[in-house]
Amino acid sequence: MFTFLSSLRTAPLSAQFGILIICIYLIAMVFAPWIAPYGETEILGSAFEPWSSTYLLGTDSLGRDMFSRIIYGARNTVGIALATTILAFLVGGLLGIVAAVMGGIVDQLLSRTVDVLMAIPSLIFALLILTIVGTSTSSLILVIATLDSTRVFRLARSVAQTVVVMDYVEAARYRGEGLWWIIRYEVLPNISSPLIAEFGLRFCFVFLFISALSFLGLGTQPPLADWGSMVRDNATLITFGDITPLIPASAIALLTIAINFVVDWKLHNASGLKDE
């Protein structure tokens, strides 16, 4: 932790900015009930009230406080995206390494399955599956995690393949170590840095993807506050020149930019490039 903080001091301005933004979002996520002046689904006044001291950003189409819902939205939108990305990494990353370590028929089987799944555009695939299983938070997480694990699989497999041919892995095999030992102690420590960078980028993809689905009315279901669906529900305001619906949208954009900045810096560090 201390080394992280000291490396942060030498980080470029954009990365420091990114870390700051991410911290603000985390605080909003954890302390939402204390920061938000009203409840998440509390109906307070009439619809589309303007900005005022009682309702900081006005009210939405059902008369709920916009500001409170944006704060709670951090929990739902970011929380669901985080859960999905972690699940995608557990499944895709593990299978990718297994495919690289075991090779042969296992590798062929997994890789061809992933090839087929990747041939279908993921938005279309997600829409198809969500029609069938219905839209609920758990099915949303499962479907998108499955689709995204294919991309993680590709990366994990290709970076693990460069490690698997190393002498120390061969030595471990001759020692008679099991599959789990080789994955956990030989391969994983050596591929962790590209995987961590990929985690950041993958999270951004999942986050934008879920927001798009929610925007289409097929993601997080009401009355849960969610930034994507908040934009859609209040979009009529834009035609009157009111920018309120753009605030949840910019909340999505800001977090994605922040993560991109941090990942950029991490990748730059990991690649050993020096600034000119």
Added chain:
Amino acid sequence: MNSILLMTLKRLSLGVITLFVVSLIIFSAVEILPGDLAQEVLGQTATPETIAAFRHELGLDKPAISRYVSWLTNMIQGDFGHSLANGRAISDLLSDRFSNTLFVAAYAAIIAVPLALTLGILAALYRNSWFDRIANITTLSSISFPEFFVAYILILFLSVNNSFFPSLANISDSMPLSEQLYRTILPAITLTLVVVVHMMRMTRASIINVLASPYVEMARMKGMSPARVIVFHALPNALAPIINVIALNLAYLVVGVVVVEVVFVYPGLGQLLVDSVSKRDITVVQAASLIFAGTFILLNLIADILSILSNPRLLNPR
């Protein structure tokens, strides 16, 4: 020449196989539906007789394999079956909307591809200058914007605050082309902004990659201007990855159009797909997914073939 033909045939058959597997997935997705399709559509109050009649009408009482075969053969002949929601023939619903989707995607591509190439070449030419830096920061941030955010910002500035363009893109066949182009300009700009970044970065990166080669140095030592070096010596050799990324982005355009169509209430295939998903109109969703997936696979295939054609070394992998 023969080897190129052989390669194209090989890729083409691979594409057909992929399409076949994808159609299998789309078809079987409905098979694993928890519960019964007829029950789902008709609701809890339906009597056993009406359910049986409905199942017979859809052919649900036949085994899955024979249904798949007849579904696929009908699809190939252009008969997509009937909508569960309103009973209309799906092919009627699809034909206009699909051409509308292709229209706006092509419109965006015509703006985006030359723009991305020009910007990419300029960024490579003036690399590490202020132009390059600004281009870099804008591209990094515009990747992070959700499509609907870009769309609504455009609506706010170009349609509400200053009424340059209409915010609704409702077009019909009876309009003259100029009117159609005018009404769909905001969706086209949105899509352009979404895809131009990726293409531009790729153009810049692949040109800079080539700039280190000896023949570029030679050209420079002959006293050629930097612009001439890049356009005549670097660009042709950097073409393979650029073509690839263009085709990939065109594939993305056809799919990414879904959200943009919803924002601008554009009568395209994406809008139909989203409506059908919320109505759980499975037959329409199946047909639309298959068309989207087919277009996506086709464009990826073209990307593959073109990038090999532009770099014959790829003909003999490893």
